[in-house]
Amino acid sequence: MKNASFFQDVYDVVRLIPRGRVTTYGAIASYLGAARSSRMVGWAMNASHHLPDVPAHRVVNRQGMLTGKMMFEYPMQMQELLEGEGVEVSDNRVIEFSRLFWDPAEFS
DNA sequence: ACACTGACCACTG
DNA sequence: CCAGTGGCCAGTG
Numbered sequence: 001m002k003n004a005s006f007f008q009d010v011y012d013v014v015r016l017i018p019r020g021r022v023t024t025y026g027a028i029a030s031y032l033g034a035a036r037s038s039r040m041v042g043w044a045m046n047a048s049h050h051l052p053d054v055p056a057h058r059v060v061n062r063q064g065m066l067t068g069k070m071m072f073e074y075p076m077q078m079q080e081l082l083e084g085e086g087v088e089v090s091d092n093r094v095i096e097f098s099r100l101f102w103d104p105a106e107f108s
Numbered sequence: 109a110c111a112c113t114g115a116c117c118a119c120t121g
Numbered sequence: 122c123c124a125g126t127g128g129c130c131a132g133t134g
Contacts, residue, residue: 006130025116029129035117037129042115047132061116068115112133120126 006032010044011051013104017058020085021102022094024062031104046071057081064097 004012013028025038034040041059045068048054057078061067066089069078079089088095 026118029116034129036127038116038118039114039128040116040130043113043131045115056115059115062118066115071115110134114130114132117128118126121124 006034006037006040007044007047010041011048011054014045014048014054014056014059016104016107017055017102020087020100022058022060022064022082022087022097022100023102023104024060026062027101027103027105028059042068055081060094060097064094064101066092066094 009032010028013023013031017023025041026035028041029035029038045054045056045059048056049071056068057066057072059068066078066082069075069092072078079092082089082094087100094100
């Protein structure tokens, strides 16, 4: 999208995340050419709650931690959604995160 | 119209 | 190694 805003680009990338896989704020920001704007990715996710087909639960921080869980309808929803896809979560962190990590750059 | 801040991350001292 | 700080975009008071 030529006229897409940074936020719209973020949503597009998030929609590409395969079921059962996760990615990070930094990876998305880097893929969009704004490695220093990972913080805004989180902001974009916060604003994407009302949008359909935006699996915000598949976006975690660099350590695989569910930092955004508090922004869901209820804190446990993020973990429940992930576990529903076969992603194991323990102590707010994705198990085997390095193995389940999905880099948007390798989607090409 | 200005200042602040937010689901982060990496660099500096 | 740990604490502090800058950066980037859009929305809100």
